[in-house]
Amino acid sequence: MRRNGVFAKLFSLVFALFMLAPLVVVVGVSFTPEGFLEFPPSGISLRWFRAILDNPDFIDAAIVSLQLGVASATIATAICIPAALAIGGGRFPGRDALQALFLSPLTVPTVVLGIAFLRFLSTLGLNGTFWGLVFCHVVIIVPFVLRLVLASVVGLDPSIARAATSLGAPSLTVFRRITLPAIIPGVVGGWVLAFITSFDELTVTVFIVNPATTTLPVKLFSHITQTTDPLVASVSTVAILFTVALMLVVDRIYGLDRLLIGEGSH
Amino acid sequence: MAILELRDLTKRFGATTAVDHFTLSVEKGEFVSLLGPSGCGKTTTLQMIAGFETPSGGSILLNGRDLRSVPARQRGLGIVFQTYALFPHMTVEENVGFGLEMRKVPGDERRRRIAAALDLVHLSHLSGRYPRQMSGGQRQRVALARALVIEPELLLLDEPLSNLDAKLREEMQLELRRIQQEAGVTTLLVTHDQSEAMALSDRIAVMQGGRLIQEASPFEAYDRPTNAFVSTFLGKSNAIDAHLEETRDDGAVLRCGDIRLAGPPSPARPGPVLISLRPERIELCDAAAAHVSGRVGERIFLGDQWLFKVETSLGELLVVRPNSGRREPEPGETVHLSWRTEHLRILAAEPAA
Amino acid sequence: MNQDRARPWLLSAPALVLFLVMLVTPLVMTAVLSFNSFDFYGGIKPTFGLENYADVLGDSYFYEIFGRTFLIALVTTLICALVGTPQAYFLLRMRPLWRSVMILVVLGPLLISVVVRTLGWAILLGNNGVINDALKNLALIDRPIKMMYTSGGIVLALVHVMIPFMILAVWAALQRQDPATEKAAESLGARPATVFRRIVLPQAMPGILSGSLIVFSLSASAFATPAILGGRRVKVVSTTVYDEFLNTLNWPLGAAIAIILLVSVLAIMVAWNRLVEKRFAGVFE
Ligand SMILES: Nc1ncnc2c1ncn2[C@@H]1O[C@H](COP(=O)(O)OP(=O)(O)OP(=O)(O)O)[C@@H](O)[C@H]1O
Numbered sequence: 001m002r003r004n005g006v007f008a009k010l011f012s013l014v015f016a017l018f019m020l021a022p023l024v025v026v027v028g029v030s031f032t033p034e035g036f037l038e039f040p041p042s043g044i045s046l047r048w049f050r051a052i053l054d055n056p057d058f059i060d061a062a063i064v065s066l067q068l069g070v071a072s073a074t075i076a077t078a079i080c081i082p083a084a085l086a087i088g089g090g091r092f093p094g095r096d097a098l099q100a101l102f103l104s105p106l107t108v109p110t111v112v113l114g115i116a117f118l119r120f121l122s123t124l125g126l127n128g129t130f131w132g133l134v135f136c137h138v139v140i141i142v143p144f145v146l147r148l149v150l151a152s153v154v155g156l157d158p159s160i161a162r163a164a165t166s167l168g169a170p171s172l173t174v175f176r177r178i179t180l181p182a183i184i185p186g187v188v189g190g191w192v193l194a195f196i197t198s199f200d201e202l203t204v205t206v207f208i209v210n211p212a213t214t215t216l217p218v219k220l221f222s223h224i225t226q227t228t229d230p231l232v233a234s235v236s237t238v239a240i241l242f243t244v245a246l247m248l249v250v251d252r253i254y255g256l257d258r259l260l261i262g263e264g265s266h
Numbered sequence: 267m268a269i270l271e272l273r274d275l276t277k278r279f280g281a282t283t284a285v286d287h288f289t290l291s292v293e294k295g296e297f298v299s300l301l302g303p304s305g306c307g308k309t310t311t312l313q314m315i316a317g318f319e320t321p322s323g324g325s326i327l328l329n330g331r332d333l334r335s336v337p338a339r340q341r342g343l344g345i346v347f348q349t350y351a352l353f354p355h356m357t358v359e360e361n362v363g364f365g366l367e368m369r370k371v372p373g374d375e376r377r378r379r380i381a382a383a384l385d386l387v388h389l390s391h392l393s394g395r396y397p398r399q400m401s402g403g404q405r406q407r408v409a410l411a412r413a414l415v416i417e418p419e420l421l422l423l424d425e426p427l428s429n430l431d432a433k434l435r436e437e438m439q440l441e442l443r444r445i446q447q448e449a450g451v452t453t454l455l456v457t458h459d460q461s462e463a464m465a466l467s468d469r470i471a472v473m474q475g476g477r478l479i480q481e482a483s484p485f486e487a488y489d490r491p492t493n494a495f496v497s498t499f500l501g502k503s504n505a506i507d508a509h510l511e512e513t514r515d516d517g518a519v520l521r522c523g524d525i526r527l528a529g530p531p532s533p534a535r536p537g538p539v540l541i542s543l544r545p546e547r548i549e550l551c552d553a554a555a556a557h558v559s560g561r562v563g564e565r566i567f568l569g570d571q572w573l574f575k576v577e578t579s580l581g582e583l584l585v586v587r588p589n590s591g592r593r594e595p596e597p598g599e600t601v602h603l604s605w606r607t608e609h610l611r612i613l614a615a616e617p618a619a
Numbered sequence: 620m621n622q623d624r625a626r627p628w629l630l631s632a633p634a635l636v637l638f639l640v641m642l643v644t645p646l647v648m649t650a651v652l653s654f655n656s657f658d659f660y661g662g663i664k665p666t667f668g669l670e671n672y673a674d675v676l677g678d679s680y681f682y683e684i685f686g687r688t689f690l691i692a693l694v695t696t697l698i699c700a701l702v703g704t705p706q707a708y709f710l711l712r713m714r715p716l717w718r719s720v721m722i723l724v725v726l727g728p729l730l731i732s733v734v735v736r737t738l739g740w741a742i743l744l745g746n747n748g749v750i751n752d753a754l755k756n757l758a759l760i761d762r763p764i765k766m767m768y769t770s771g772g773i774v775l776a777l778v779h780v781m782i783p784f785m786i787l788a789v790w791a792a793l794q795r796q797d798p799a800t801e802k803a804a805e806s807l808g809a810r811p812a813t814v815f816r817r818i819v820l821p822q823a824m825p826g827i828l829s830g831s832l833i834v835f836s837l838s839a840s841a842f843a844t845p846a847i848l849g850g851r852r853v854k855v856v857s858t859t860v861y862d863e864f865l866n867t868l869n870w871p872l873g874a875a876i877a878i879i880l881l882v883s884v885l886a887i888m889v890a891w892n893r894l895v896e897k898r899f900a901g902v903f904e
């Protein structure tokens with residue numbers, strides 16, 4: 001394969017700067033000793049990181065987000081594995097419709113989903129409850145999990161399961177010992193992507209939280225729309241570091257592009 | 267007694283009939299090949315025996331017992347898949363031991379039997395490897411060991427050698443035959459490679475379009491094909507359109523255009539027929555003794571043989587001669603061909619397509 | 620397989636039940652809600668009429684909002700295609716080490732909350748923001764350029780949010796191409812730019828087209844970025860819906876606006892797919 005020329009290198013450099021600029025700025029601002037947003041900061045101080053500790057709101061919101069992400073990613077993965085085995089296991093009448101239904105949350109504008117969930121939950125009197133949030137998030141993240149799990153199910157040689165059956169394994173054993181280990185990268189990748197998507201979700205969540213179940217993105221959003229102090233920057237910096245750490249781990253074990261494209265690409 | 271009996275086995279996928287009233291029986295210890303071109307229904311037949319496809323009609327009997335209601339995992343058959351289907355996350359040893367584990371064979375005996383199976387396929391030294399770390403031929407042998415270690419009554423092989431290169435394929439054919447005989451296991455092999463079927467089998471079942479066309483020993487099928495399809499599918503053959511004028515107890519009279527030929531006695535009725543003549547049964551001779559003469563069009567060197575395409579008044583004839591170091595006719599040369607009457611096969615004419 | 624017909628349905632049952640309860644029902648309820656009426660004292664009335672749609676479709680204020688939303692989405696899509704396509708190609712041609720670094724840079728932001736990324740743009744674009752300060756210090760301007768609360772600012776931040784999707788789509792298409800086609804063109808005398816235009820671009824086209832569709836529909840319904848960078852001054856459809864629901868509390872009107880957004884986005888997607896299928900029938904699969 002030919003390598004890039006000067007123009008391509010320059011282009012990539014400028015593009016990388018563009019992608020990194022807003023993140024660098026947020027991280028930079030969070031170290032300011034001043035009480036307002038300034039970049040580059042006039043000094044280095046951890047004042048605004050300490051301020052996080054004095055704002056239990058943010059910490060509570062982060063805890064809600066973590067719990068929400070773990071719960072919804074786990075439920076979504078648990079229901080997507082059998083669904084992917086069904087959809088990826090061969091044709092049957094209604095298969096395409098089923099797949100289209102499970103992927104449809106990607107095509108419906110999120111703001112529409114947000115008000116639909118609000119209407120539904122408030123009719124049932126469940127608006128703002130944690131489990132109401134969880135199941136709304138499950139619907140939103142199912143397409144991400146399904147795509148990754150499906151990709152690994154489709155890539156599976158069907159005769160492997162048949163070989164195990166022919167050797168006398170009952171179907172649950174075939175699943176546990178043969179199928180699951182073979183699709184586990186897709187399952188883990190799907191769970192992580194689902195967790196991150198849920199952890200970052202704003203547009204839907206903003207409609208269906210109450211003060212007790214406010215998530216981190218919602219808390220940040222409402223804080224930003226009211227005041228802009230360096231506190232949001234320091235909270236964001238912590239969130240960025242958390243994501244970057246998770247990302248590096250995922251990239252090691254699964255490949256970031258595979259995770260996001262959803263198929264083998266190396 | 268037959269170990270396996272297929273009776274009128276039929277499989278339809280919507281409008282297509284993949285297997286059509288297929289009947290076959292396999293005796294204990296026998297090595298039988300299902301031979302046919304791509305798409306003729308071989309894999310489908312095998313999958314029905316294995317229990318992964320449900321027959322649309324007919325029955326499958328194993329030791330006289332109908333398998334209809336026996337699920338795949340309880341049939342106890344050893345299967346080698348075309349892709350080998352090794353479990354990628356298990357070592358060779360774990361792969362081979364999986365079937366024993368399912369049968370709850372205790373640890374000691376399990377280890378002993380794994381070792382014996384790996385020994386049989388000459389892979390004892392690689393027992394700790396993962397499938398990814400092995401060559402095609404080695405994987406193939408692991409798949410074989412995994413199928414044999416459960417001591418199946420019947421071994422099913424679906425094109426087990428088709429993923430190997432030509433040289434390795436020949437080696438593995440000998441290897442497979444040795445292993446099968448050492449293990450003494452009844453074997454049903456599916457293949458589209460006629461030389462593989464002939465080299466390995468006690469008996470060949472030739473399939474076409476889901477139907478059984480001929481069932482015979484390799485020699486018999488080669489030497490006495492029952493129709494034009496078998497004659498051209500097994501080895502090379504010259505197929506000549508002819509008219510059967512009359513048949514007598516001591517022979518037949520055939521006419522091709524304005525040439526008259528003598529043929530062997532035949533049960534066929536007078537009328538249009540097809541003559542099949544193997545290229546290696548044609549000899550070069552003097553003009554006086556010739557059945558037909560012609561001009562060498564092409565000459566192809568095959569190492570141990572020469573292949574000639576000779577233009578004659580019977581049409582283009584293939585002639586094969588062993589390479590024994592003598593001078594062979596050059597392209598453009600006129601040659602005279604003859605054969606023994608009993609080497610002609612009189613077959614039913616192909617229905618006009 | 621030796622299985623009964625029910626098996627795939629049994630396996631998908633949990634997901635299916637969840638989607639019927641948690642997706643289909645809420646969407647139907649929202650559609651019904653959009654036909655209800657509302658007054659400030661009585662709240663939502665279970666009447667059934669088209670007044671809300673008449674209100675939206677008869678008011679130039681809403682036309683302006685819808686027009687602005689789709690214009691922002693369109694421009695964002697164009698920029699993403701123009702920048703993302705060559706970037707994906709350059710990515711393919713990088714050395715493995717640089718490529719993995721660049722993939723982290725390009726795709727990583729996708730995993731960071733849009734709120735955080737938009738905060739970064741707010742800090743950059745403000746009247747006393749990083750960009751204006753820098754330009755002032757360089758004495759290139761004396762009054763700040765207004766970038767916050769403009770459509771341009773929103774587009775810029777949206778490009779940042781959306782361009783990874785475009786690069787992913789093009790990248791996936793380029794990975795399917797046979798690298799030998801480029802070498803073949805070169806051996807026939809094509810220069811690098813020609814190779815890109817005549818060989819790479821046509822093969823990347825399915826990726827560009829599907830990427831454009833994703834970027835467009837996500838941009839048209841984006842919320843966080845226009846809400847933070849546009850505020851009340853530069854309203855788009857999703858922020859309008861948000862205000863109707865959580866400030867004005869006129870849910871039926873908000874629902875009608877949302878349903879119009881849903882229908883127009885779906886219509887554009889279907890039309891786009893039709894067009895692509897017709898234009899490229901036979902070329903790709
Ligand atoms: N699941 C299926 N649905 C529909 N048609 C099928 C299915 N499986 C096989 N067929 C059809 O049945 C016929 C026989 O297929 P089969 O796989 O048995 O052929 P084969 O003899 O094994 O061929 P090959 O040598 O190429 O493996 C083919 O025409 C095939 O298209």
Ligand SMILES: [Mg+2]
Pocket residue numbers: 308309310
């Ligand atoms: Mg086959």
